[in-house]
Amino acid sequence: MDVVYVDNNATTRVAPEVIEAMLPYFGQWFGNPSSMHTFGGTVGRKLQEAREKTAAFIGAQPEEIIFTGCGTESDSTAIHAAIASNPEKKHILTSRVEHPAVKNLFEHLSKKGYRTTFIPVDRQGRLDMEALEKSLTEDTAVVSLMWANNETGVLFPIETIAPMVRDRGIVFHTDAVQAVGKIPMDVKAAGVDMLSLSGHKIHAPKGVGALYVRKGVKYSPFLIGGHQERGRRGGTENVASIIGMGRACELAADHLKMQSERVRGLRDKLEKGLLDAVPKSMVNGDRENRLPNTTNISFEYVEGESILLMMDRLGICASSGSACTSGSLEPSHVLRAMGVPFTAAHGSIRFSLSIYNTEQEIDFIIEKLPPIIAKLREMSPFWKP
């Protein structure tokens, strides 16, 4: 199947270099890193290397990295650790545009007796910093804010937020699943307490994630079991995928410049091409402070699902809102929080690129999509040209 894959915020192709790094750890070096024998110990050393690579990529120490099963587990672990370590505090704070991994957990905790604040965003998806500052109290256990939005790519000013939160003695966690690998990142410079990342967004496989926990931050395990990860996360380590993740972090470091130049260039070309060719189209989200690979475009008076289906016939893979909330006909909670009008939110498409996309693919979309929109609008009862 020949596809034009511009859905990299949903998931990414595993890099050939990553597959190569993983392969020996399935059938050949399959030992348990906890075993006493050399065969297991060899695997343990490779695990440590992967930990060092992952840590180095975000400016952390190896022992500050806990490998998990996915970004969602990283988020749950961070938020649970923060509230378990501050049992007297009953207020938790996030934004209205978080990924379901944080949003749904906050809604769950709200039913369990936590007072929850969801900070609003403006029309451009920018966080209301004043509301944030006003909402921080002595009772606040944790603030969890995403670094980059998965649907729009809009960046929150984490470097400004982190010290503001931590100065008040509040734990600060950031879900950086979409930001990692697309923009430079240094957890020390940013000053965050905890940071979630996910393998399958950076060309490692699905089923592996990591959580950075700054040395000194109080911690309590979410997955309780064996002594793995220094007693911070039970369960036999996902060896091959963790080794893949280490390799993916090395590659991502090498590719950061490519992200900010080539990928950004392709994204901008796609965006301009579509906006120029399609009337009543607009970009959702702050175009200045945004991931280089993402554009979220509303084509008014058409259904996003219909656009996706028509593109799908041509092999173009994109997304309307987050894949994690698909199956629902409601407009995305992110675009609603931004106040995007109903007619525009319904017709929004997220294009998310990777280093594997080509100029030809972008040209193909710019050629094929505008006639699709025109055709769908002809059938729409709301469209008045």
Add this chain to the structure above:
Amino acid sequence: MDVVYVDNNATTRVAPEVIEAMLPYFGQWFGNPSSMHTFGGTVGRKLQEAREKTAAFIGAQPEEIIFTGCGTESDSTAIHAAIASNPEKKHILTSRVEHPAVKNLFEHLSKKGYRTTFIPVDRQGRLDMEALEKSLTEDTAVVSLMWANNETGVLFPIETIAPMVRDRGIVFHTDAVQAVGKIPMDVKAAGVDMLSLSGHKIHAPKGVGALYVRKGVKYSPFLIGGHQERGRRGGTENVASIIGMGRACELAADHLKMQSERVRGLRDKLEKGLLDAVPKSMVNGDRENRLPNTTNISFEYVEGESILLMMDRLGICASSGSACTSGSLEPSHVLRAMGVPFTAAHGSIRFSLSIYNTEQEIDFIIEKLPPIIAKLREMSPFWKP
């Protein structure tokens, strides 16, 4: 490295057929199963096939299977679901010989206000059924008992226990991580409410597990996030590993006869060979009701760690107690619960075979190990020949 690997209860080689099944889902069919496009949908269908295969292997319906990140996550999910669904009940029950995934979680819950009962076992590792029955109360939220012990292979009579527990309106969970694939299993015939399994114990990769939840059993998610697994476990599915797990379940079904005949024959040969050649050696655990692949042998008056090191030089990979608790010099909690004398518990070695072991490997161990024991005993201050 040429190894004789008899540590299959710690982890197993990923089967070549499993690697073959997984490979296309890294670099080629890498879509997100939640995506609306055909490319993602194709992956979603393969995921469903894997679910059907996994379910069929244990006699479940596909929708009764929830894929997780590991056996530990399955155990945590089951126990949390049971107590979250029965918030008024404050008593939980397990045995003294569980895997750390259950044991440590119970100890944690005991600190959180739960009354916990750890049912003892006898000298053969058999559960005290009378104590179990007497301990069940109206306040009991969940009973969690392993199907097969990871250190001794001793089987608990799950088919007898499950109805006894469920008849009293108590949720029954079994950690079947070590039993699955080694003995025939039918969750309906056994009558369990929830059952944990792990991929890497049945020749699938590390980092994937499953939880069977019987239709009708009250459930509440542990990992809260996206709508994956019908809203029962958030997080992008570990696609390649889940597909590998489905294939591993098919293979395991084909190999059940081989487990009960060839693997059992090799294990019995190894056991007899070592007991005959080494004085003051004995098998720990009920030899009748035991996994066909496991033998736990105590060589009195020697340190298990020293035996392991000497075997390691010859490339023989075995274990003293569970790999999940290694690094500790304490004798195994399982052997202590069985009342194995200190001098014997310290010198216990677990040999756990798989279908990949050969007669030659068994002969090699029978030839090489007895002289090692003799040499170590010569150096022991406690040994009087």
